Amino acid sequence: MKHRAFAATLAACLLLAGCGGEPSSAPAGSDGPAALETVDDRLAYVSRSPISIGFGAEGDAGFYYTDMSEDYSHGNIHFIDKESHQDVILCSNPGCAHDTDACPAWLDTQTDYLPELAWTNGKVVLFYPGMDTDETKVFPHIDVMNADGSDRRKVRGFEANQSFSGGVAASGDSLYFILSTIETNGTSGAEDELVRLNLTSGSLVTVCKVERSALLVGVACGQLIIEHWGKPAEGSQGRCIALSAIDPTTGTAKSVAEWQLDEGWEVIADDKLFLFSMPNNVLHLTARDLATGEETEYDLGIEVEDPRNIMNQSWHNGTLLFDLLSGYTETGGVISHFMAFTPETQDLREIKLCDPVRGYPILIEGELGDGVILQVPQYSGTDISSFERDRLVYCSWEDFMNSRLPE
Numbered sequence: 001m002k003h004r005a006f007a008a009t010l011a012a013c014l015l016l017a018g019c020g021g022e023p024s025s026a027p028a029g030s031d032g033p034a035a036l037e038t039v040d041d042r043l044a045y046v047s048r049s050p051i052s053i054g055f056g057a058e059g060d061a062g063f064y065y066t067d068m069s070e071d072y073s074h075g076n077i078h079f080i081d082k083e084s085h086q087d088v089i090l091c092s093n094p095g096c097a098h099d100t101d102a103c104p105a106w107l108d109t110q111t112d113y114l115p116e117l118a119w120t121n122g123k124v125v126l127f128y129p130g131m132d133t134d135e136t137k138v139f140p141h142i143d144v145m146n147a148d149g150s151d152r153r154k155v156r157g158f159e160a161n162q163s164f165s166g167g168v169a170a171s172g173d174s175l176y177f178i179l180s181t182i183e184t185n186g187t188s189g190a191e192d193e194l195v196r197l198n199l200t201s202g203s204l205v206t207v208c209k210v211e212r213s214a215l216l217v218g219v220a221c222g223q224l225i226i227e228h229w230g231k232p233a234e235g236s237q238g239r240c241i242a243l244s245a246i247d248p249t250t251g252t253a254k255s256v257a258e259w260q261l262d263e264g265w266e267v268i269a270d271d272k273l274f275l276f277s278m279p280n281n282v283l284h285l286t287a288r289d290l291a292t293g294e295e296t297e298y299d300l301g302i303e304v305e306d307p308r309n310i311m312n313q314s315w316h317n318g319t320l321l322f323d324l325l326s327g328y329t330e331t332g333g334v335i336s337h338f339m340a341f342t343p344e345t346q347d348l349r350e351i352k353l354c355d356p357v358r359g360y361p362i363l364i365e366g367e368l369g370d371g372v373i374l375q376v377p378q379y380s381g382t383d384i385s386s387f388e389r390d391r392l393v394y395c396s397w398e399d400f401m402n403s404r405l406p407e
Helices: 397-401
Strands: 056-058 062-068 075-081 087-089 116-120 123-128 141-146 153-157 162-171 174-181 191-198 204-211 215-220 223-230 240-246 253-260 264-269 272-277 282-289 295-303 310-316 319-328 334-342 347-351 363-368 371-379 387-396
Touching: 056 363, 062 116, 062 363, 062 387, 075 387, 116 162, 123 162, 162 215, 174 215, 204 223, 215 264, 223 253, 253 272, 264 310, 272 310, 295 334, 310 363, 347 397, 371 397, 387 397
Parallel strands: 056 116
Antiparallel strands: 056 062, 062 075, 075 087, 116 123, 123 141, 141 153, 162 174, 174 191, 191 204, 215 223, 223 240, 240 253, 264 272, 272 282, 282 295, 310 319, 319 334, 334 347, 363 371, 371 387
């Protein structure tokens, strides 16, 4: 799964704030910058979204995820088989209760939080955010393990004032992510670092500096896509979005696109930039092939009063998914429509799979083969107080597109 777009031409590694007072590139039908050249064709975006690595990851044979035990005393690593769709704890020890460190799938949630997961080069990568309480101080760290859960080991530890979150890309044994550091006086500097971590040696190299607000939001043409939010241009109600392509080998940056937040919102997938815009309050989509520069326009015909009502854009199996917020219920619940648009067939439909109590569309945690892994909330009653836990379930793409949950 890949996400998002890019911005103003930069000759150096530092991403500069764009937009302020300058006319932005039109989000639809504009003359775009030159096509991108492919740098690393193995580079892949391995995060669920730009702001969440995700608690699950698809491997070669199935889907891995972390979850709390039934009594919430510890966590475990689970595995959903790609062929049978059977969900098991990732442990082959006979008679194992999975509740101590003797189990390879056991996770100690008393001294650390559940790790987020990614997959690259036949290995599962575990991202631990660290824990800082009166009783426990554990620094952030990244571990790696084999596909069967064996040989789990720490690759790299970080300082208490450092953090990683959101977008992660990978190429072989190399991981790319943004590392933030808080100064000793408690203030944050003006810059973060886009870094490359080698999962074999544990070495960490700075690819380039990025502004504090930057996000690693996707991959296109073997380059890393960085998003920066600048100040609103004069007369605009929205902040500027500027996105750039970073060469993972040299750290040099190249412009791709720039616009105001109140003009549109974007997704990057399959080396294409999909940019939503709302001329005359009607939803429009521009698809720009970043390898060739060619553009295709789609009028979706959906009335939208505010660009902030388009949320949670993603791409699965050749289809754009997005939430369309249309209001709130009397009890404060969300009235949201989960929409799917397939550019190849121009099929537009609503996916009617929602949380029965809160009204939110059911979350896609990841992909598995030709289907998706859904995060389905479980309730014992009909109000929010009856929430029990979320369950991950496999759903075929056909069932998902026809709003059918598995039995």
